[in-house]
Amino acid sequence: MAKDLATSFSFRNLCCILFLLSAFSSISFLIWSLSPISCNSHDQSIILGQNQPVDLLFFPYAWNQLFFSSNPPPKLLKIAVFVKKWPHRNLAGGLERHALTLHLALAKRGHELHIFTTSPLNSSFPRYPFSNLYFHLSKPTAGGYLDQTLGWKLFQVQNSSGKPFDVIHTESVALLHTRARNLTKLAVSWHGIAYEAIHSDIIQEVLRNPEDPQANMLTDRLLKVVEEVKFFPRYAHHIATSDHAGDVLKRIYMIPEECVHVIINGVDEEIYKPNFSEGKEFKKFGVQESRKLVMGLAGRLVKDKGHPLMFEALKQLLTENEIFRRDVLVLVAGDGPWSARYRDLGPNVLVLGPLEQAQLASFYNAIDIFVNPTLRAQGLDHTLLEAMLTGKPVMATRLASIIRSVIVSSDIGYTFSPTVASLKDSLLGVCKDGREVLARKGQVARHRGLELFTATKMAAAYERLFLCISNNGEDNNYCTYHPPSGLH
Template sequence: MPTAPKQRDLARNSLLFRCFGVIVIGCLVVLVFTASKTCKPEPPSDRSPSEIIEPGWSGRLEELSVAWNLLEPPQNPPPRRLRIALFVKRWPKAGRAGGLERHASTLHSLLARRGHVSHVFTADPGGAAEASENPNTIFHFSKPSARGVLDPDAGWAQFLRENASSPFDVVHSESVALAPRLAANSPSVAATWHGIAYEAIHSEVAQDLARLPGEPRSVARATRLETQLFRLIEEVKFFDCYAHHVATSDYEGEVLRRIYMIPSERVHVILTGIDERVFRADAEKSLAFRRRHGVPDDAKLVVGLSGRLVKDKGHPIMVEALKEMMEEDSGSLNGVFFLVAGEGPWAARYRSLGASFLVLGSLNSSDLAAFYNALDVFVDPTLRAQGLDLSVLEAMNSGKPALVTSFAGLTESAIVGPEMGYVAAPKVSGIKETLSAVIRDGRSVLEEKGSAAMRRALKLFTATKMVAAYERLFLCIASKNAGDGGEDYCRYP
């Protein structure tokens, strides 16, 4: 048994360790919430990093710190046909998929149309996965892990067999689908990050601060808050295993360079893009969708929310904000209709707010496109500071302004100025104040903001721009690794 002095030493060391942890987390809170310490969040800069590029720029692509989406997409067929290995934990099934899976599906389906061949290593979906219409997309399913996702060793074994018969030009991993230990020492690997541990710390802090009065901190959240810093440290260590890193937002790219200390030439910003053929402005769809779901023609405004109706997506603070608005002024939402596309625990709570709250459930892509067109403004109350939410980009591409919470991924890449939307502090008072401003502005102002949002979306957030950027990155990686004196695709144009 430890002696009394040793017990005192252990207790003192434990206290010091806890104090150190509190100080470090406190510093992180100051860093990530600097803009939230005043009564009102500071408006984002009118110009984001993805607008700072000289017209006619030329040079080495490895030196490009802004989004590759700004590069002119090629007008001709690709100069060479790439053989690509894609590792993704799951593949979309029956129209249900998260943002990461939808990103992988959109990207590699369009690369296949460009003539490239993608071998997809993923978990067997246990049923009909979304089929590819192009023979250039080849699936290699394996037995899922206990968590229902790709077993990295099973996928790697399949990859080695395929690579032995015909080597791949590039290996693409969506997040850590290709485990770091397997990616190490391969110059052909590029990993796309849709959220990283540094952003997760911001998310945890925001979600804890957003607890409603009287709501206790859960044991699970307390545990995550205590362990998240160590997860960040471990992530910084293993990220070095990946030769190339693709950041899906400007902010994420900056964090990878500064906090994760990854050399700039290995960090590439390629903003998430959505299929502009599906998500586009269509006035006819707007009227038809409203009437189908019982929105009167004389509605003052139509506000939309979509996605998983769960706590970390901000729906508790959204519902509470709406309740307080109606309690404080019973006429504050008169004539305003809310369309909620999605499923989850908060669906019933939206319904309980009244007849003007219409919960539509999950929608397929076609109906989702019509849903965005039916709106005057889209609201994303998320409490997750990770990447770019597809729903915001889909709304912008449909010509709608967005109200988003003040996380840097969204405010530095998407809603970068008041001319295209609104930014709210991620708390009940922030949502109330900003939604009230939306209602005061009215439909004519929202239409102007929606036009500005669509111009930005067409400039940066289309699948065409995203696929062109990835194609050029993969060509650059392949030509650099070939080392045969052939064409240097790392030089632009």
């Protein structure tokens, strides 16, 4: 009996804490949402428009919006990189793709990179045309990830032979806080934090079928938030991949402002760009010219990416709406449990399977709009950025990271609440707007993508941060930003 009371009391305490955290975040978000959508960029324009030097360590907005020179770097760095798993062909999540894009770009800039990661089990490791890019591979754990002990030993050998590392970068917890806590020249990129995931858990619980068992994920997630709040400060510098994540790290995780830096993900602008002929060629795979609208989905076809929601919305529309059934074709690129169910929807849905990067670029060029129904509030999906750079409008779930960093206005695309009814309304709204309106939105989306979401912009921001922290923030030449003259 006493044990039951203790358990009940503990659960009530957790619920109270969750309520207070959620209320605090909701109030802040409500205040932000009632402000004009462009308030961040407006405030930033005031700061940079004064042509006064800016302390980068205290800059509150995304570094992608700053203008760093494309000239050769003033100093070449020796950089250690920890990655749990290196991407292999199309078998990579967002974190791995970020690691590949960023560090190849830094190697191209001339920096010496040493990447500590796992060796693949059943295939050869990819080769890259850079003599300044070194891989230190160790046998993966049972889960297929970097063995922390082996990776750390390899790092220590390299750090003590010749010149020590100027800076250390870890993709999330590829380097655990127990080893990172005494490293002052270290930056960690967070591709998802537990506090953001609470929103995802709430959505999935609301969408849960009554016959499915209730999960205890909210209680577990809250404990994870508390754990992260305790150990995150052991990392010297934190890179948030969305504006919302940066805000949470400062407000909820209580990390000092000068240690949190927002650098939004970027994708290769040489691969993802408008190409009419590529799109036309791709349509030979089965896109009928009679279709007035082609929608695209891409990524892992799993539950937390919102595919049960998308499947149900499409199923209902194809049953109820004759115009939608006649005019719309949906291309699905990716693999996962929901691929077979999409095939069951009939000729309006064409499942393509996983695509290589070049094929994916052609896929984007073949569609009129890209839809991402994700229920995962963590990080920032690369697919949205790829589609925008290809000149396509986007539609996505109304999550904080998406509406604050990506779809900041209706000129770029569409957002919906994570319900079947809201998603159906948005899909019908796209049909009503038609190709001409979508093409105009796509131009705006590409313009924003080129300003913020390119690999070049991302790499330039990381390079400048690494230059700054390589001297522990003491060199004003690297940590101070001078706005170019004439910037408004």
